[in-house]
Amino acid sequence: MTVFATALCAGMGAAVGAWLTMAGAVLLGQLSVGWSNDWVDHARDLRVGRADKPLAVGSLRVDTVRAAALTALAACVPASWALGWQAGGLHLLAVASAWSYNVVLKRTAWSWAPFAVSFGLIPVFTALAVPGRAAPPWWAVAAGALLGVGAHLVNVVPDLEDDAATGVRGLPHRLGARASTVLAAVAMLVATGCLVLAPGRGLIGPPGAGLAAAVLLVLGCAATAVARPRSRLPFALAMAVAAVDVVLLVGVVGAQA
DSSP, X not given: OHHHHHHHHHHTTOOHHHHHHHHHHHXXXXXXXXXXXHHHTHHHHHHHTOTTOHHHHTSSOHHHHHHHHHHHHHHHHHHHHTTOHHHHHHHHHHHHHHHHHHHTGGGSTTTTHHHHHHXXXXXXXHHHTSTTOOOOOHHHHHHHHHHHHHHHHHXXXXXXHHHHHTTOOOHHHHHXXXXXXXXXXXXXXXXXXXXXXXXXXXXXXXXHHHHHHHHHHXXXXXXXXXXXXXXXXXXXXXXXXXXXXXXXXXXXHHHHO
16 A cells, blocks of 8 residues: 555655655554554454464564554654645545454444545545645546455455454455455456546557456456465455556546646
């Protein structure tokens, strides 16, 4: 997320100082979200024996990770305000949305909502951090939100059994692995379609190549999720789709500049 937001900000014409500030703010927010997730899920990860989590295997202390998460969150506030009150406020809203997933919403049918909100806000706060840039069009926000939902679905599928054993019942758990995979693929394809078709640039050249790349990546993501339900590769492929979409969005912004 840090790389995507920074690349988008730079692609919109931000000065070096502005996109470096963006990188710092987003990185601090992401650190707070990631560390808080492991801290909040500590007991659940212990119950299911998550060998990939430092807290679950005892290589880190819970109070250490909790302090790191809260420190990163506190530092994120002034770093975000340095982007300007509009961009900074919206970035903090995106971070708060992500925290709401960790603390409450991941156990509910609304588990998708924080991803839609936080990803959807990325093109907004990056644009508002660049002097002279207006808020992005609706299709850019829709694409971000759809990518977030798709990423959430494919990221959770490998953990469905472990989550069920500890009482987590988010949207992917209610849909099941197959339906979640199909919905994720549709969401990611529609997101890319928004960036290619809505600006009206046609399918010739980079837009068409980007759409083709996204289709191939989504097909690979869906096939891997079905064949290897516990694989983390689908999430990596979803992030590759996000990278393609960032390039497409920067291309649109450049054409409109």
